[in-house]
Amino acid sequence: MAGPGMSGCECDEVGRDAVGAYLAAVAAQLTGPAPARAAITEELRDGLLETLATHRARGCTPQEATEAAIAEFGDPATVAAAFGPELAVVQARRVALGLLASGPLVGLAWLVAAAVNGWPPWRHQLAGLWLVLPLVGLALVVACPALGLTIAVTGRLGRRLGWVGRRASLPATAAVVAGLATVVADLTLLAMMAGQALTASGPDGWAPVAIAAGASLTRATLAGRATRRCLATRATLT
């Protein structure tokens, strides 16, 4: 494998401390999935130590080599910002795949709960809390295309169109829209379920309703957190 300074780093404690402080400064400004951030930090650590070793091999003192290596890497804020688009894409794809995987499960749980309890009361016309049911449909109409777009442009289609890493704000925005729509759908379903539970004619089959409500509550919580993270990574894009 080509490359200078391949003999490894025998840097001193000062060098390692300085490298650690530099990496901490970069890591503090990275946003996105933890595994991706950890991999970036680990890769940068190897690069920094390699740079330091190269300067040592050229005759620098440990102090000089450390300062030169860190200067050569560049400002931590600049380095972290340069990873922004990549991390935003990774984050968006991760969120979209999570929503895609959970969607059928949560949907199936609610369909079972509805079937067991004869919901919604179509025959008697929708009234009361059931009037917000179309909001769930509207949320799905928004979420599905946003999910599809996110997954498409962060995958092979994005590669073919040359969008990967260049238009990171598009999948980041689409993932935020999908996440918000999902939260709206889940909260609407939970509100309707709560309304039903409070009426005299509560659900007949509690178990399926509890499962569906638990699934929706969990998904809404996770989707809300993921959406906030997507917004955070999106905010780092310039």
Place this chain on the structure above:
Amino acid sequence: MRAEVLKGHLDALLLATLAAGPRHGYAVKEALRAGSGGRFDLPTGTVYPALHRLERAGLIRGSWSVVNGRRRRSYRLTPSGRRALDQERSAWQEFSTAVTALLGGAPWPAQA
């Protein structure tokens, strides 16, 4: 030379540094510097994000190994990356030939 000057050419240059075989991030940066006679001396930290972008674009593939007790990520060209590099080389040859033909009579760089 500042990174902005390379805007639009950085991807091709990074791919070119990997044409001979796999390299890790710092080796790529050093290959850029050495291959350009020291003119393209980019901040090392900004080379890594560019490599990540090329990897996600499917032009290079990264893999981890352990060297001197440290985990190291090295990159190699994918078939798509090799094709992209060939295209970039052809396009650059065409462009530089045209520019040389137009500026050929004048001293280079242009004198004020």
